[in-house]
Amino acid sequence: MKILVAIKRVVDHNVRIRVRPDGTGVETTGVRLSMNPFCKHAVEAAVQLAEAGQGAASPTEIVIVSVGPKAATDVILTALAMGAHRGILIETDADLETLAIAKLLAKVVDEEQADLVLLGKQAVDDDSNHVGQMLAALTNRPQATFASEISIVGPALEVTREIDSGRQTLSLPLPAIVTADLRLNTPRNAALPMVMKARAKPLAVRPVAEFGVDLSPRLVIEKINPPAERAAGRTLGSVADLAAFIADDIAQMEAL
Amino acid sequence: MRVLVLADHDAGLLAPATARIVQGATALGAIDLLVVGDDIAAIAQSAAALAGVAKVLTGKGSLAADGLAARLAALAGDYDYVVASAGSVGKDVMPRLAALLDVMPVTDIVTILGPTRFERPIYAGNAVQTVTDNQPRHILTLRASAFRPAATGNTADIEALDSDIASLVTLLANHRTLSDTPDLATAQIVVGGGVALGSAENFQLIEKLAKRLGAAVGATRAAVDAGYAPNDWQIGQTGKIIAPDLYIAIGISGALQHLAGIQGAKKIVAINTDAEAPLVKLADVALIGDLFETIPQLIAELDKRGVTH
Numbered sequence: 111m112k113i114l115v116a117i118k119r120v121v122d123h124n125v126r127i128r129v130r131p132d133g134t135g136v137e138t139t140g141v142r143l144s145m146n147p148f149c150k151h152a153v154e155a156a157v158q159l160a161e162a163g164q165g166a167a168s169p170t171e172i173v174i175v176s177v178g179p180k181a182a183t184d185v186i187l188t189a190l191a192m193g194a195h196r197g198i199l200i201e202t203d204a205d206l207e208t209l210a211i212a213k214l215l216a217k218v219v220d221e222e223q224a225d226l227v228l229l230g231k232q233a234v235d236d237d238s239n240h241v242g243q244m245l246a247a248l249t250n251r252p253q254a255t256f257a258s259e260i261s262i263v264g265p266a267l268e269v270t271r272e273i274d275s276g277r278q279t280l281s282l283p284l285p286a287i288v289t290a291d292l293r294l295n296t297p298r299n300a301a302l303p304m305v306m307k308a309r310a311k312p313l314a315v316r317p318v319a320e321f322g323v324d325l326s327p328r329l330v331i332e333k334i335n336p337p338a339e340r341a342a343g344r345t346l347g348s349v350a351d352l353a354a355f356i357a358d359d360i361a362q363m364e365a366l
Numbered sequence: 367m368r369v370l371v372l373a374d375h376d377a378g379l380l381a382p383a384t385a386r387i388v389q390g391a392t393a394l395g396a397i398d399l400l401v402v403g404d405d406i407a408a409i410a411q412s413a414a415a416l417a418g419v420a421k422v423l424t425g426k427g428s429l430a431a432d433g434l435a436a437r438l439a440a441l442a443g444d445y446d447y448v449v450a451s452a453g454s455v456g457k458d459v460m461p462r463l464a465a466l467l468d469v470m471p472v473t474d475i476v477t478i479l480g481p482t483r484f485e486r487p488i489y490a491g492n493a494v495q496t497v498t499d500n501q502p503r504h505i506l507t508l509r510a511s512a513f514r515p516a517a518t519g520n521t522a523d524i525e526a527l528d529s530d531i532a533s534l535v536t537l538l539a540n541h542r543t544l545s546d547t548p549d550l551a552t553a554q555i556v557v558g559g560g561v562a563l564g565s566a567e568n569f570q571l572i573e574k575l576a577k578r579l580g581a582a583v584g585a586t587r588a589a590v591d592a593g594y595a596p597n598d599w600q601i602g603q604t605g606k607i608i609a610p611d612l613y614i615a616i617g618i619s620g621a622l623q624h625l626a627g628i629q630g631a632k633k634i635v636a637i638n639t640d641a642e643a644p645l646v647k648l649a650d651v652a653l654i655g656d657l658f659e660t661i662p663q664l665i666a667e668l669d670k671r672g673v674t675h
């Protein structure tokens with residue numbers, strides 16, 4: 111079995127971002143960047159599936175792919191340290207749209223003939239939640255998004271998804287595409303020896319032009335603004351004051 | 367301009383989100399509303415009653431993204447826009463549809479500025495993008511909480527699509543959260559609880575206050591991860607986006623991923639032991655105190671005042 115995991119390097123989720131005053135975007139220079147949290151859950155899921163399949167006739171191979179600048183090799187190394195076997199960086203300094211990313215990944219899925227492709231359900235920078243679904247369309251494979259449980263049952267995959275009304279469990283034939291939600295697992299922190307070993311694993315850096323994909327953007331981002339600020343609040347002295355505030359607010363709601 | 371909207375439904379009822387998506391999409395053109403599922407006759411009736419709907423289309427079969435996206439792609443030729451709510455079905459199917467049509471979608475729209483200009487939040491709502499979409503066809507998802515519901519009283523025609531919608535995926539089980547509280551994403555009042563509740567049993571205190579106020583129940587990721595609340599109660603960057611008139615946040619610190627889900631709330635109340643918690647700073651009014659004392663007192667005060675909603 112071969113598992114391909116697509117990962118993204120983003121502004122670290124703990125960073126409080128700053129919108130550039132000229133409206134051109136979010137300040138990323140001098141800001142900590144790391145693997146998108148959802149992608150970490152996808153990598154962990156792949157490693158756990160490989161561990162569960164140990165002793166099988168053919169061992170599971172985990173291939174990591176990322177689209178991004180040269181520096182994105184650091185998140186690929188993190189994934190390799192977690193237990194993946196080799197990495198591919200599709201190198202570009204451009205900020206590509208999700209459709210272009212999905213087209214590049216589709217080429218890799220084709221080359222690698224992966225049985226299972228895992229991705230994070232969304233990246234915490236643009237919050238798009240597109241790429242897994244697009245990749246499933248472009249490779250004509252069934253998909254299970256927002257996964258909180260994954261297991262391989264014979265020739266099929268069983269996935270529990272978190273949805274608006276609770277959860278649902280699906281069975282899908284392989285090859286398939288799955289996107290990871292946060293409750294899927296607890297990603298491991300690679301121990302130092304694993305980090306050292308990761309450096310010896312194969313990591314191919316391939317220029318984006320090699321893939322022959324039209325990457326021109328379809329949308330025009332006019333500007334990026336900070337959200338509207340909320341008015342300053344106040345602290346109440348007692349529970350009775352709070353009950354009065356709530357009563358007033360409900361009365362106003364019902365008057366409308 | 368012609369608009370195809372995909373309806374959301376659950377447990378045999380049209381989802382409250384759909385009336386809001388229809389209302390939002392009326393700014394774009396005349397709407398055909400597609401309802402997909404099994405046993406959808408009653409849902410189609412509710413759909414036909416929404417103002418702004420020209421025609422309801424019904425499709426028998428699966429909502430799984432592979433088959434649904436393929437069917438939507440086949441229908442899309444007749445429309446300038448295909449629109450869904452940014453709920454779990456819309457998020458699942460619309461990017462797949464967009465890729466089939468070689469279109470870049472615009473998702474999680476909170477403001478429609480014009481036929482091709484939209485606003486969408488990024489970075490957990492800490493920035494807002496203004497996007498122009500000049501593609502010949504537009505694939506959009508809208509956040510239901512950002513739009514008002516359409517009026518009812520319409521009697522649009524209902525037309526069945528000719529063949530069933532099939533999928534490679536089999537549904538093995540549905541684990542629905544049973545609750546008689548209102549729909550979280552569209553509720554007028556929401557009471558949310560954090561990990562400070564300490565147990566699923568204690569979390570009933572939140573539910574009790576919510577019931578008292580006719581409110582929906584929400585939770586933080588930490589509370590859901592700890593098993594105190596079901597996953598579909600999670601509010602935030604990776605949970606539901608709410609925009610109630612009143613949000614009462616109890617024992618919630620206000621991590622930026624949680625705040626991402628509540629920016630549309632008109633009034634925010636925080637109850638917390640920590641006067642420095644980010645949510646206390648953000649709130650319109652805050653009460654500093656132990657929730658295990660203040661919530662029972664608050665319920666008693668509301669009873670005393672005869673407050674109902």
Ligand SMILES: Cc1cc2nc3c(=O)[nH]c(=O)nc-3n(C[C@H](O)[C@H](O)[C@H](O)COP(=O)(O)OP(=O)(O)OC[C@H]3O[C@@H](n4cnc5c(N)ncnc54)[C@H](O)[C@@H]3O)c2cc1C
Pocket residue numbers: 123147148234292559560561562585586587588589600601602603604605616617618619620621622623624627637638639640643655656657658
């Ligand atoms: C990628 C990513 C996505 C995430 N998505 C989400 C999301 O969608 N939604 C979400 O909510 N979180 C999300 N999180 C998690 C988020 O970062 C926080 O960890 C979480 O919101 C904290 O939940 P909490 O407020 O319940 O817990 P805490 O941060 O631990 O806060 C508990 C609060 O309770 C107060 N308290 C304690 N005891 C009492 C008492 N007796 N009475 C009153 N107050 C008390 C404390 O002062 C504190 O403010 C995400 C995290 C990541 C990394």
